[in-house]
Amino acid sequence: MKRRSSSLLFIALCCLAPAVLGSLLHWSMLLWGFMSMVTASGSLLLVMTILSGARTPADPYGSGESEQPAEPTEQPYQETRVIDAALPSAAEGYEFLFSATVWWRPVSDHADRSDHASPALAASSVLSRALEVVQREQPDRASFARYLLEGELSVPLPDRSGRVTAQAADVTLTLAPADRERLRKLNDLRKDEEIWEYERQHERNKRRYLGDDVLKSAGSAVVWWLTRHEDEIEKAVNMIGPLAQISAAANDEEVPELFRHLLVPPVGARNGATVGGPQWGDADQGGGVFDREEEVGVSDRLLLLLTALGLKPDMDEYTVLVHRVVRDLEATGLGEAAKEIRRTLLLTPEGGSEEPEGWPSTEADATEPWASGFPAADGSPFTDAAAGTFTPEPAEDDDAS
Structure with a gap:
């Protein structure tokens, strides 16, 4: 802004100089005007020339900016293999077998120090990263853990020493055949045990239902039988005696006196047939109930x-x-x-x-x-x-x- 004001002031002085000089020398108006135009044009050209010379020429392709020093060229990736490396799983005694293709290259600061230890450093870095993932996984989740490893190891990261950058591809994660067979058997046994446990619990529930509800008394047993045979009233009457016996046996009790005449054979049928003959029931029971289980x-x-x-x-x-x-x-x-x-x-x-x-x-x-x-x-x-x-x-x- 300051340079522009100085240029305008210079042009104005050059225009006024012929006018002042012409008035002092009594020039004609025509000469005075002509001289003012000449000095104005000359001063304007002079100012433009000075300003264009001081300004840096613009590069249409931006090449006028100062060029940065070129970065050193990065080293290309090199390849090494990891085959069937044993990695512990979350279950003791079961190990994953890890295989992958390791791509590595020296870090730029150590490019001039590349040696034979670099492939080992790259493989060690990949194995350490893989171990952090698989040690939390169960052995039967090998397929799932493989996809986790592919995502984790596809990112190039430097090793602990900072000398190489490594990443992995073509990742495989499996179990030994013997461990796979052992896991399959254990899985089958676990499923069979679950089924057996459910069946046993179902049987316990049925026994509890029959013992505590259905066979709690002779009356409840008759009602239970009648609910399952609603149209067989006459048969329900004939079943009162057997159901009373079953109910008494389920509760380790004697058959109530009310139902003893309905037993088959009736109480005392054999004891009354002979004097001194064989007893059909226990003498302590008094009623001499026929023991159906006795041969x-x-x-x-x-x-x-x-x-x-x-x-x-x-x-x-x-x-x-x-x-x-x-x-x-x-x-x-x-x-x-x-x-x-x-x-x-x-x-x-x-x-x-x-x-x-x-x-x-x-x-x-x-x-x-x-x-x-x-x-x-x-x-x-x-x-x-x-x-x-x-x-x-x-x-x-x-x-x-």
């Missing part, structure tokens, strides 16, 4: 048959049939069964013999038809028609013999 013997089955036929121990027909069965069993070589029936179903009077009067001796030949000496009672149902070849002899003959 039924030969004498028990025969007693059921006799009871179904309406025969009682004080009847002659009862004794005759039992003795005949005993003899038949002995004749066929089933002595143990015969002894069991004789011991449990035959009454032995004190000081007397088990066998009725006139019965053939047990020492007789088992192959002989012993039925010829079998005593028969009047009105016995075991006649010739009922017993096949059995024909009782008159009592007089027995006495005569």
